Amino acid sequence: MNWGHEDRPHLGLRATFPGQLGFFGRMRVVLSSMWRKASGRYSLIVLAIWILVSLVSRFWTPVPIWVTDGYRIWQAPSRAHLLGTDGTGADILSWLMAGSATNLVISLLAVLLSGVLGLLLVMAMVSRRSGVSQTVVVLVDALISLPTVLLALILAVPLGPSIAVVVVACGFGYGLNLARIVRPQALLAAESDYVRSARHSGVGSFRIFCTHLVPNVIPVLCVQLSMSAGTSVLAEAGLTYLGVGVPSGLPSWGHSLTTSVKFINVFPLTVLWPGLVVTMVVVALNLFGDALRDAIDPVTNPRLRAAVAAAGRSTLQSVRQETSACLEASGHASEGDNHVAEY
Amino acid sequence: MARFLMRRLVLFILALIGISLLIFLALRILPGDVAAIMAGLDAPPERVDRLRRQMGLDRSYPRQYLDWIGDFLQGDLGRSILTNRSIASQVGVRAQITFPLILLGLAVALLLGIPLGCAAALARSPRMQSFSHMVAIVGGSVPALWSGLLLIMLFAKGSGLIGLLPSQGFPALGWAQPGQALAALILPALSTGIIVGAGIMRYTRSLLGDMLSSGYVDMGMACGMTRTQAALRIGLRLASPQLVSVIGLTMAEMITGVMVSENLFALPGLGSMLITDVGNRDLPAVQSELLLLAAFFLFLGLLVDVIHRLIDPRFRGAARQEVVAL
Numbered sequence: 001m002n003w004g005h006e007d008r009p010h011l012g013l014r015a016t017f018p019g020q021l022g023f024f025g026r027m028r029v030v031l032s033s034m035w036r037k038a039s040g041r042y043s044l045i046v047l048a049i050w051i052l053v054s055l056v057s058r059f060w061t062p063v064p065i066w067v068t069d070g071y072r073i074w075q076a077p078s079r080a081h082l083l084g085t086d087g088t089g090a091d092i093l094s095w096l097m098a099g100s101a102t103n104l105v106i107s108l109l110a111v112l113l114s115g116v117l118g119l120l121l122v123m124a125m126v127s128r129r130s131g132v133s134q135t136v137v138v139l140v141d142a143l144i145s146l147p148t149v150l151l152a153l154i155l156a157v158p159l160g161p162s163i164a165v166v167v168v169a170c171g172f173g174y175g176l177n178l179a180r181i182v183r184p185q186a187l188l189a190a191e192s193d194y195v196r197s198a199r200h201s202g203v204g205s206f207r208i209f210c211t212h213l214v215p216n217v218i219p220v221l222c223v224q225l226s227m228s229a230g231t232s233v234l235a236e237a238g239l240t241y242l243g244v245g246v247p248s249g250l251p252s253w254g255h256s257l258t259t260s261v262k263f264i265n266v267f268p269l270t271v272l273w274p275g276l277v278v279t280m281v282v283v284a285l286n287l288f289g290d291a292l293r294d295a296i297d298p299v300t301n302p303r304l305r306a307a308v309a310a311a312g313r314s315t316l317q318s319v320r321q322e323t324s325a326c327l328e329a330s331g332h333a334s335e336g337d338n339h340v341a342e343y
Numbered sequence: 344m345a346r347f348l349m350r351r352l353v354l355f356i357l358a359l360i361g362i363s364l365l366i367f368l369a370l371r372i373l374p375g376d377v378a379a380i381m382a383g384l385d386a387p388p389e390r391v392d393r394l395r396r397q398m399g400l401d402r403s404y405p406r407q408y409l410d411w412i413g414d415f416l417q418g419d420l421g422r423s424i425l426t427n428r429s430i431a432s433q434v435g436v437r438a439q440i441t442f443p444l445i446l447l448g449l450a451v452a453l454l455l456g457i458p459l460g461c462a463a464a465l466a467r468s469p470r471m472q473s474f475s476h477m478v479a480i481v482g483g484s485v486p487a488l489w490s491g492l493l494l495i496m497l498f499a500k501g502s503g504l505i506g507l508l509p510s511q512g513f514p515a516l517g518w519a520q521p522g523q524a525l526a527a528l529i530l531p532a533l534s535t536g537i538i539v540g541a542g543i544m545r546y547t548r549s550l551l552g553d554m555l556s557s558g559y560v561d562m563g564m565a566c567g568m569t570r571t572q573a574a575l576r577i578g579l580r581l582a583s584p585q586l587v588s589v590i591g592l593t594m595a596e597m598i599t600g601v602m603v604s605e606n607l608f609a610l611p612g613l614g615s616m617l618i619t620d621v622g623n624r625d626l627p628a629v630q631s632e633l634l635l636l637a638a639f640f641l642f643l644g645l646l647v648d649v650i651h652r653l654i655d656p657r658f659r660g661a662a663r664q665e666v667v668a669l
Contacts, residue, residue, distance in 0.1 A: 138354050139358075141648065142354045142355060142357075142358040142641065143358060144644065145591065145592065145643055145644025145645075146362070146595065146637060146640050147595045147598045147599060148596070148599065149599040150598075154365060154366055154633055156621060157369060157621055157624065157629055158369050158372040234486050234487075237489075238486065238488065238599045238600070238603050239599075241606065242603065243618060243622055244618075244621065257488050257489060260492070261488070261492060264492060264495060264496065271493075271496065275489030275493070278484075278486050279481070279485050282483075283480055283481055287480065
């Protein structure tokens with residue numbers, strides 16, 4: 001049966017193709033798969049608390065962070081100040097809570113920057129012009145041995161301590177690292193048959209990169225970006241302690257840790273909390289990446305595969321129903337059935 | 344190998360020039376007149392001018408840059424603005440603390456990371472495997488500052504729970520008192536080494552795990568080795584090139600921990616010197632020290648790449664077979 005383009009009946013189909021689950025449906029399956037494992041559940045809980053506390057601390061902290069009481073400095077933990085007060089009389093718990101928002105912003109920006117930089121470098125590395133790709137590969141090899149703190153120090157001299165210093169230093173370093181780790185997988189995908197076929201059908205290289213290479217490296221990307229977020233929290237703490245990170249008036253976990261150093265001879269137990277918070281969050285970020293990789297990859301996650309297949313079946317069914325309904329309405333019932341069976 | 348070495352050396356020099364330009368420009372954006380700051384608040388203008396001429400700040404930027412690089416290559420790192428002491432001699436004195444600290448930290452990291460990583464890869468029971476996985480992850484997630492604080496709380500002489508080791512400062516006579524000097528470095532080295540060790544443990548575990556399922560180890564076992572023997576003698580040898588690369592990279596990241604430890608444990612090393620100079624905006628000192636640090640790490644990267652080539656037998660015939668895969 002040969003349908004001419006003009007007399008093809010309009011099949012009121014949805015935009016989803018058969019076999020495709022919408023983004024939100026996919027995410028629901030991914031999250032529930034992560035929740036099933038202990039490590040994934042831990043990381044989801046800790047990250048949810050982190051985001052929640054960051055939001056809450058914008059509006060409410062037990063004691064407003066700018067309230068300092070000169071008569072109540074270096075106070076032991078009490079009902080009014082659950083973790084005590086620091087040298088200016090500010091409440092340590094409130095600063096820790098407010099710091100989580102700063103750290104969230106730093107981590108997100110650093111991850112964004114490193115992701116963009118890393119993917120741009122990978123794009124250059126898999127470029128088919130060997131001059132470009134080899135130069136970039138060798139350049140990354142040479143620059144990767146520069147420590148993050150060196151870049152931060154170079155930037156900190158003109159800029160002074162600021163969030164930008166931490167974000168740029170981390171984003172740059174982790175971006176190089178990302179490119180180096182993602183490159184083998186991207187190369188493998190770049191030499192695959194489907195990329196070759198796309199190229200021969202005249203698809204541009206940027207489009208091939210976005211539609212064929214990036215989906216292939218998403219599992220690695222999840223692990224690396226999530227680990228980078230964790231490392232950026234650690235880097236923030238180190239740089240702030242060294243005086244080139246977050247400036248001293250701004251709450252951050254690095255600031256809380258730095259304050260706690262002075263506590264060591266007053267009441268040592270207070271030293272534990274900021275470090276514990278940082279460690280728990282970094283552990284959660286590390287586990288999150290692994291759990292997300294396992295859950296987001298249809299190859300390793302049978303539940304996602306099953307969900308996608310089920311969605312495909314139901315879409316196919318609805319396609320069939322709609323097709324036959326349309327055809328019936330236009331009086332092509334029998335031919336319509338044949339067509340759908342072929343389809 | 345010769346071709347690779349040439350290429351890598353050229354790149355090393357290019358990267359160094361790039362970094363030196365970056366450092367130079369970053370420090371020139373700095374607002375404020377360095378000569379005026381150095382001369383003092385109510386210095387007469389003639390004095391400021393004289394100082395500016397003395398430091399070469401009246402010359403054009405390209406000229407300043409070339410002067411700086413020329414002096415740097417001859418070993419003259421300039422003089423500090425604040426103390427007017429030669430930076431090269433300061434660096435020499437302080438490196439005697441920082442380099443032993445880096446080496447000790449690396450030793451701690453390797454002694455912890457490689458055996459634990461091997462044990463984790465060889466563990467058979469799922470419970471043991473997940474436990475070692477957790478050890479690696481938690482160990483790598485501790486901020487260097489916090490682990491240093493915890494070590495002080497546990498082991499510091501005087502205030503710690505088990506007072507064993509000194510936690511503040513370095514003996515005045517330096518390495519003339521080897522026992523005391525070493526004791527002063529143990530806690531800082533532990534606090535930097537543990538995190539790096541956890542990272543190395545993680546990589547050892549995954550590399551050796553890949554090797555265990557690769558067939559080489561099966562071959563060894565078929566020849567009569569036990570699984571452990573085969574893994575350690577064949578698997579570890581096969582994993583060693585990649586392990587060297589990873590160790591080189593983690594060493595670069597270790598420097599943040601070293602700087603934090605030097606500050607926390609009040610060690611007068613290179614890191615604390617750099618931080619002080621950055622805080623004081625001591626321009627000549629900062630630019631020479633940063634370039635020195637960059638050169639050190641770029642050289643380390645070069646060294647690691649060369650070692651990687653040397654111990655990976657697959658690269659030996661590479662030149663002949665035209666497989667110059669970088």
